[in-house]
Amino acid sequence: MRGPLVLALGCVLLSACATDGASGGAAGVAPPPDDDESELVLLDPCSKPNLTTVEPGALTFTTSAAPAPPYFLSDKPADRLGLESEVAYAVAEQMGFRPQEVTWEFASAEDVLTGSFLDFDLAVDGYVARPDEYPAIAYSTPYLETTTVLDVPDDEARRVLLGVSQQTQPSSLRFAAPVQGTGRPWLLGKGWIPEGGGLAMWARAGSEMQEARIVTDAQLIDEPTRQWLESIANIDVSNVAGVDPPDIALSFAMVQGNPLAACVDRALAELSESGELETIVETWLDPEMWRIDD
Structure with missing residues (x-):
């Protein structure tokens, strides 16, 4: 009688192990994506998949070729040295773009304002809103007010x-x-x-x-x-x-009708609300930050 009893207990234990293994395996499987969250991303006009840019999948900024300290401290904006360079990358990140998805073109402010250069999403170069003089240009909300x-x-x-x-x-x-x-x-x-x-x-x-x-x-x-x-x-x-x-207020400039306009304003508002924009301004308007060659 002992043999069949042991066999029966073994079968019970094996069944329990199999059940535990099955449940353990199920616990290790990643949950399916949240359909509601995915739907919200698709419905949000400012989510990255819904943004229309001059180069798909990238955000293109333009600025003058010559460095303009303290706003750009080097001739390579991707170095992120200077107030406007850092603000540009912060806005890009807020809109869902990684640093490697940010590209730069060089053009004079005059070419941007007169429409001679159009191959960009956002121009960052100390633009002050003057819509009456340059009706073909739209402006974001300001990122800096100064005297x-x-x-x-x-x-x-x-x-x-x-x-x-x-x-x-x-x-x-x-x-x-x-x-x-x-x-x-x-x-x-x-x-x-x-x-x-x-x-x-x-x-x-x-x-x-x-x-x-x-x-x-x-x-x-x-x-x-x-x-x-x-x-x-x-x-x-x-x-x-x-x-x-x-007094002046500096803004991003863009071609009138740019579909990114509302999303740029939203990104700036979010950066302002979180305090990140204020931190960037305070950091890069500190003269000690300008001594990059010391």
Whole structure:
């Protein structure tokens, strides 16, 4: 009798093991994808699969070829050195693009604004919204708001602007400002350049603005660039007392009708809400971060 009993117990134990093994195997199988979550991704117009870009699967930025410190600290934006470079990658990541899916093209701000260059998704180069002047361009919500100063190194030019000197009119002075900023409209409003006239030089930041201080009489400079000129280039930037240039807000520029516009604004809003945008701004507007060669 002992033999059959042992055999019977063995069969029971084997059955239990088989059952446990089967249940253990089932526990190791990955659960099926959440259909509701997949449906939400498909329905979200800002999910990466639904985004229309100039190069499928990639997000293409454009900026000027010459570095514009402190916004770009090298001539390779992919180095992520500088405020605008880092903001661009943060927005791309928020929209679902990995760093290796971000590409860069180089074009002047003038070519972007006039529609001479169109092979890009987003332009990042200190653009200030001027839809009346450039109706073919759309702008994102701002990623940076800052002040500007009118730098006038020469005492005589300063007296001219203050109306103290009667020998020369302001319209005879040479001005420099960014083409993508508000310099020209503001100078026109002041009557310091004639209607239909232009600037002696388009200059935004870095070495461009250093050169502008040599060949022009007055330069419209934003606050981060002023700090860079003083702390890195060791240039004293002056300001004309009683002259208050406009504050500016920097935005991404894109071709009017770009389907990414709402998604870029959403990405910026999410970065702002999380505090990441503020962290990027504080980090890359710290002059200590600009000393990359030290």
